[in-house]
Amino acid sequence: MSQGCRFRSAAGHEGDDDVGGVAVDALSVAVTALHSTGLKQVQPVGHSEVLRLLAKRNKDIGNQRIRLVCRMHALLLELDPGGMAKEMYASDVGWFLAELSPATPAEQVRFDLAVELLDDIRRLDEQLKTSHKRIRTAVAASGTTLTDVFGIGPIIAAMLIGFSGDISRFANRDRYAAYNGTAPVEFSSGGRTVHLLSTRGNRNINHALHLAAVCQLRHPHSDGRAYFDRRVAEGKTNKEALRALKRQISNTVYRHLVADAATRRG
DSSP: OOGGGEEEOTTSOEEEHHHHHHHHHHHHHHHHHHTOOSOOOOOOOOHHHHHHHHHHHHHHHHHHHHHHHHHHHHHHHHHSTTOOOSOOOHHHHHHHHHTOOOOSHHHHHHHHHHHHHHHHHHHHHHHHHHHHHHHHHHHHHHTOSGGGSTTOOHHHHHHHHHHHOOGGGSSSHHHHHHHHTOSOEEEEETTEEEEEOOOOSOHHHHHHHHHHHHHHHTOTTSHHHHHHHHHHHTTOOHHHHHHHHHHHHHHHHHHHHHHHHHHHHO
16 A cells, blocks of 8 residues: 555554544544533434435436426427427327328437337336325325425425424424525625525425425415415515515424424324
C-alpha cells in the first residue's frame, strides 16, 4: 500500500483512510452524544418504513410514466400536426395510432417507436394499479386516522406517514412544520422583517401537503376552501393564502399522527 494511503488519526493510531475515518467519525458522534441532552432512543422501524418504501416506489413509477408520456407527445406531433391536445390515456393513443398511415420510412420508424412506447405506458399503468392497491392495503393495516382528513386519501397518507417517520421526533407542531417546509422563514433587511416561503425541509411531505391543499380548494364546501377565502379577504395574495392553508393542514396532520402513535402505544 502506498504511503499516501496511510494516515495517523487524532488518537495516534495509524490505519487506512476509510477504516480510520469511520473510527474518528464514530468517536466524534460518541463525544457529541455524551454532551447532549434530550436524545431519543433508537427504535426499530415500524409501519412508517413500509409506507415510505411503497410511496417512493409509487412516485418512481409515476415519474417514469410522465417521461414516457412526454416522449409520446413529441412523437405524435411528428406523426400528425397537432398531436393529442388532451390528457393522454393509453386507450386514446391506441385509437390515435390506428388512424395513422405512415408514408415514409422515417414516419414508419416514428410509428413503430410510438407503438413500443404505448406498450411501456400500458405496463406502467398496470404497475401503478398494483402499487395503489398495495398502498391502500398497507394504509388500512396501519390504522391511521389521516384518511379522515378532507383531501387525504391512501396515497397521500402513505407519503405523509412514510416520510414523517416516528412523529415523536418532533416536540410540537411547529418543529414538524419546520421539518416539512410549511413554516415561513424570517428574513430581515434594512430594518424590515418579512416572512418568506421556505425552500427547505422534506419536499416529499411538502408535496403531499400541497396535494391535500389543492384538493380542498377544488371543493367549495370544504373547510380548507373557507379558510383560504377568508385569508384572501383579509388581504393575503392567493399564494400567501395557499401557504397558510398548507400550514394548517400540516398542523392537522401532526395532530393525527400524534394521536395515532398514542393509540398504538395504548
